[in-house]
Amino acid sequence: MPQLNEIIRKTSLAPGIVRFDLHCPDIASHAKPGQFVVVRRDEVAERIPLTIADFDAAAGTIVLIIQEAGLSTKKLCGLERGERVTDVLGPLGQPSEIENYGTVVCVGGGVGAAPMYPITKALKAAGNRVHSILGARSKDLLILEEETRRVSDELHVCTDDGSSGTRGFVSGKLAELIASGVKIDRVWAIGPGVMMRAVCDVTRPGGIPTVVSLNTLMVDGTGMCGGCRITVGGKVKFVCVDGPEFDGHQVEFGELLKRSRMYADRESRADRDHACRLGLKT
Amino acid sequence: MSDSRKTGRVDMPRQPASVRVRNFDEVALGYSEEDARREAGRCIQCKNPLCVQGCPVDIDIPRFILQIREGDEAGAAATLKLKNSLPAVCGRVCPQEEQCEKLCILGKKGQPVAIGRLERYAADRETAAGQGSRPGPAGSRPAVTRPSMASPTGRSVAVIGAGPSGLAAAGELAKLGHRVTVFEALHKPGGVLVYGIPEFRLPKAIVEQECDFIRSLGVEIRCNYVIGRSGTVDELLRTGFDAVFVGTGAGLPYFMNIPGENLNGVYSSNEFLTRVNLMKAYRFPEYDTPVHVGRNVAVIGGGNVAMDAARCSLRLGAETVHLVYRRGREQLPAREEEIENAFEEGVRPVFLTVPVEILGDENGWVKGLECIRMELGEPDASGRQKPVPVAGSNHILEADTVIMAIGQGPNPLLTLTTPDLKLNKWGYIVADEATGQTSKKGVFAGGDIVTGAATVILAMGAGKKAAMAIHKYLQQDRP
Numbered sequence: 128m129p130q131l132n133e134i135i136r137k138t139s140l141a142p143g144i145v146r147f148d149l150h151c152p153d154i155a156s157h158a159k160p161g162q163f164v165v166v167r168r169d170e171v172a173e174r175i176p177l178t179i180a181d182f183d184a185a186a187g188t189i190v191l192i193i194q195e196a197g198l199s200t201k202k203l204c205g206l207e208r209g210e211r212v213t214d215v216l217g218p219l220g221q222p223s224e225i226e227n228y229g230t231v232v233c234v235g236g237g238v239g240a241a242p243m244y245p246i247t248k249a250l251k252a253a254g255n256r257v258h259s260i261l262g263a264r265s266k267d268l269l270i271l272e273e274e275t276r277r278v279s280d281e282l283h284v285c286t287d288d289g290s291s292g293t294r295g296f297v298s299g300k301l302a303e304l305i306a307s308g309v310k311i312d313r314v315w316a317i318g319p320g321v322m323m324r325a326v327c328d329v330t331r332p333g334g335i336p337t338v339v340s341l342n343t344l345m346v347d348g349t350g351m352c353g354g355c356r357i358t359v360g361g362k363v364k365f366v367c368v369d370g371p372e373f374d375g376h377q378v379e380f381g382e383l384l385k386r387s388r389m390y391a392d393r394e395s396r397a398d399r400d401h402a403c404r405l406g407l408k409t
Numbered sequence: 410m411s412d413s414r415k416t417g418r419v420d421m422p423r424q425p426a427s428v429r430v431r432n433f434d435e436v437a438l439g440y441s442e443e444d445a446r447r448e449a450g451r452c453i454q455c456k457n458p459l460c461v462q463g464c465p466v467d468i469d470i471p472r473f474i475l476q477i478r479e480g481d482e483a484g485a486a487a488t489l490k491l492k493n494s495l496p497a498v499c500g501r502v503c504p505q506e507e508q509c510e511k512l513c514i515l516g517k518k519g520q521p522v523a524i525g526r527l528e529r530y531a532a533d534r535e536t537a538a539g540q541g542s543r544p545g546p547a548g549s550r551p552a553v554t555r556p557s558m559a560s561p562t563g564r565s566v567a568v569i570g571a572g573p574s575g576l577a578a579a580g581e582l583a584k585l586g587h588r589v590t591v592f593e594a595l596h597k598p599g600g601v602l603v604y605g606i607p608e609f610r611l612p613k614a615i616v617e618q619e620c621d622f623i624r625s626l627g628v629e630i631r632c633n634y635v636i637g638r639s640g641t642v643d644e645l646l647r648t649g650f651d652a653v654f655v656g657t658g659a660g661l662p663y664f665m666n667i668p669g670e671n672l673n674g675v676y677s678s679n680e681f682l683t684r685v686n687l688m689k690a691y692r693f694p695e696y697d698t699p700v701h702v703g704r705n706v707a708v709i710g711g712g713n714v715a716m717d718a719a720r721c722s723l724r725l726g727a728e729t730v731h732l733v734y735r736r737g738r739e740q741l742p743a744r745e746e747e748i749e750n751a752f753e754e755g756v757r758p759v760f761l762t763v764p765v766e767i768l769g770d771e772n773g774w775v776k777g778l779e780c781i782r783m784e785l786g787e788p789d790a791s792g793r794q795k796p797v798p799v800a801g802s803n804h805i806l807e808a809d810t811v812i813m814a815i816g817q818g819p820n821p822l823l824t825l826t827t828p829d830l831k832l833n834k835w836g837y838i839v840a841d842e843a844t845g846q847t848s849k850k851g852v853f854a855g856g857d858i859v860t861g862a863a864t865v866i867l868a869m870g871a872g873k874k875a876a877m878a879i880h881k882y883l884q885q886d887r888p
């Protein structure tokens with residue numbers, strides 16, 4: 128029997144992107160698409176939010192897909208099978224509103240493909256006609272292509288350098304789709320802030336409802352600190368409890384992008400110190 | 410002895426201000442044995458002790474003080490623990506000047522007996538005796554006094570929230586023979602005692618030791634479990650718990666809703682203090698969590714929370730820390746001792762002032778506060794003079810970090826998923842004052858989630874009362 132929060136499988140999906148299957152039976156049995164967990168790797172680690180990329184209540188497992196961004200994600204990705212993540216809290220946030228909308232487009236950019244996947248799966252199961260658009264910088268960074276294909280009616284792939292699928296950004300692909308006359312009832316977009324903003328710019332003129340999943344900085348994930356606050360429709364929302372999904376046309380992306388850089392300097396300092404301690408850099 | 414009664418209370422040694430603003434070690438160092446006996450000797454052992462009326466949990470104050478005077482420290486600790494399971498905490502953080510010490514008879518003519526300091530002394534000595542070393546909290550083991558335990562009843566109670574109210578309820582229920590599981594959202598138990606109140610006021614080792622003590626009574630504390638998400642109250646009642654105590658506190662941060670509040674460098678006091686205390690950002694980069702403290706910090710508010718945020722900022726290297734408060738010195742709601750400590754350390758008060766806008770630079774960082782001055786007008790419903798704005802008094806206060814410490818409300822995560830729990834208009838749970846009984850059968854509540862932000866001792870008292878009521882309920886409600 129695995130221990131609580133034990134890594135029962137570790138898979139490398141792409142350079143700097145790791146998949147963990149974790150033994151978290153209580154979270155697996157309560158999770159819904161769109162929700163996330165807050166993890167703390169060890170006693171000195173930060174608490175960081177990560178989407179539940181898949182879950183299996185019967186097996187008691189949840190899947191996390193983690194991209195090495197800075198210190199915390201790098202250290203986390205260094206854990207091996209059989210080791211435990213010290214703390215995993217969840218499921219947090221509001222589940223996605225899954226219904227049969229008709230035709231939906233699910234846009235996953237970079238590691239955003241991971242949180243996009245369970246939602247895509249659920250939308251398909253609810254009877255929607257699903258177009259998926261996956262984007263990455265290049266072919267080797269593309270993740271979950273096969274999994275996403277299985278739960279989509281159509282899959283479109285784009286890469287910045289053209290090494291797989293069409294060359295270009297996901298927002299461009301979406302604009303093409305709209306221009307081609309496909310009637311789209313709803314769009315989901317998950318990825319970097321700039322990508323989600325670009326998608327919203329594309330869907331705004333036609334008034335296509337667009338759901339985005341915001342990746343703000345977080346501490347507790349339970350509505351206690353207010354660090355994840357962001358302005359949506361002129362009102363201050365706490366992403367961890369009111370979101371993470373919001374009407375993309377109402378989100379102040381400028382504020383989101385600025386706020387996510389709040390610790391950029393300090394974090395890189397911790398990262399550097401950590402690397403020094405490990406003897407990686409001098 | 411009579412001399413010392415006249416000369417006033419025995420001082421408690423503290424780290425000098427210039428030293429302590431450079432560290433996070435405890436400010437107040439506690440009484441020595443001699444100090445404690447001398448201070449205990451000032452108590453005139455009133456037949457009808459008024460001090461006890463000021464203590465929300467009715468500690469037999471003259472008795473424990475007499476025990477200290479007679480050198481029976483274990484006895485003093487036992488007397489305290491009869492009514493208060495967290496004496497090492499309360500001796501440090503109770504607003505004594507508003508409670509026990511306010512009513513002490515000696516206070517009529519001179520200085521009241523230093524009841525809080527003596528309480529702290531007795532609790533620390535007991536801990537020290539338990540580990541056979543010098544007094545002091547570091548690395549302490551569970552306390553020596555083992556309470557008597559009732560035989561197991563076979564009934565189970567879920568306690569939600571591991572703050573003072575939940576811990577007190579859990580401890581009492583365990584002593585009464587019930588099986589208790591505490592569910593806590595954060596990764597460490599203690600509530601505000603671990604995430605809010607800084608190390609230099611309440612060493613975390615003390616909180617840990619109190620939690621270990623509660624565990625030693627057979628209580629299971631499950632961290633990383635948020636009711637309302639990881640499970641619900643109804644689920645707990647369905648899956649084998651016979652009753653539930655809700656002690657989830659008032660953890661929702663309030664903002665002022667003024668322009669600029671989402672600029673980088675603006676914190677809620679909760680976020681700032683959580684980063685510093687729970688996540689130990691003051692030991693960054695040894696700990697990974699960062700906190701941003703600029704050169705000029707402005708803390709908005711005047712309570713304990715504001716003082717704690719201001720004093721943490723100084724310790725983290727801020728050059729100036731302004732405490733912006735809308736009323737005057739006399740109205741500051743923080744504990745007197747902490748106000749004095751804060752000002753001595755260099756926190757600069759800006760009274761009768763309210764920010765109306767936070768100003769930012771082109772990169773989205775705070776650069777200042779636009780404020781207006783206030784004057785005190787007519788007394789309001791609470792009897793306090795209401796501050797009113799002075800027209801045309803707008804001015805700018807330079808700041809690159811702003812911490813909002815203007816109060817907290819009830820977190821709705823649990824209550825939203827428990828629809829049959831009656832709330833008042835502010836979202837606090839409606840519960841009977843004497844029993845903690847809520848509108849939902851088998852569900853009791855206490856502490857800040859019922860009263861709104863209050864004090865550690867009141868939250869503990871509510872947890873204890875509810876434990877007794879739950880015990881009664883479980884006896885009547887046999888399956």
Ligand SMILES: Cc1cc2nc3c(=O)[nH]c(=O)nc-3n(C[C@H](O)[C@H](O)[C@H](O)COP(=O)(O)OP(=O)(O)OC[C@H]3O[C@@H](n4cnc5c(N)ncnc54)[C@H](O)[C@@H]3O)c2cc1C
Binds near residue numbers: 194345391
């Ligand atoms: C609800 C939610 C779900 C998430 N799900 C996933 C997931 O499934 N997989 C995954 O890999 N990541 C996910 N993230 C993002 C992840 O939490 C961050 O990458 C992580 O906290 C970064 O920590 P770090 O110490 O490794 O990097 P840092 O050193 O903190 O950051 C490195 C760089 O990235 C920037 N950055 C940090 N956090 C963010 C952010 N949230 N958005 C944009 N830029 C940021 C920093 O400013 C810095 O420049 C999610 C975030 C949220 C809020």
Ligand SMILES: Cc1cc2nc3c(=O)[nH]c(=O)nc-3n(C[C@H](O)[C@H](O)[C@H](O)COP(=O)(O)OP(=O)(O)OC[C@H]3O[C@@H](n4cnc5c(N)ncnc54)[C@H](O)[C@@H]3O)c2cc1C
Binds near residue numbers: 823866
């Ligand atoms: C910075 C600060 C300084 C203070 N200083 C003093 C002082 O000097 N003296 C004094 O007497 N009082 C002080 N107080 C007030 C005092 O700390 C509180 O009144 C007291 O802690 C309330 O206790 P509680 O048990 O009701 O709630 P809390 O201490 O708030 O504990 C509630 C716990 O419940 C958990 N929780 C919340 N929701 C859920 C959920 N849905 N599921 C699971 N767990 C949940 C929280 O994570 C938390 O651990 C201070 C408060 C603050 C914030």
Ligand code: SF4
Binds near residue numbers: 866
């Ligand atoms: S618990 Fe608080 S109020 Fe009661 S005696 Fe101790 S310090 Fe005074």
Ligand code: SF4
Binds near residue numbers: 460515522
């Ligand atoms: S009122 Fe003061 S002097 Fe009297 S018993 Fe209490 S502490 Fe002692």
Ligand code: FES
Binds near residue numbers: 348351356
């Ligand atoms: S992360 Fe703290 S309130 Fe959202």
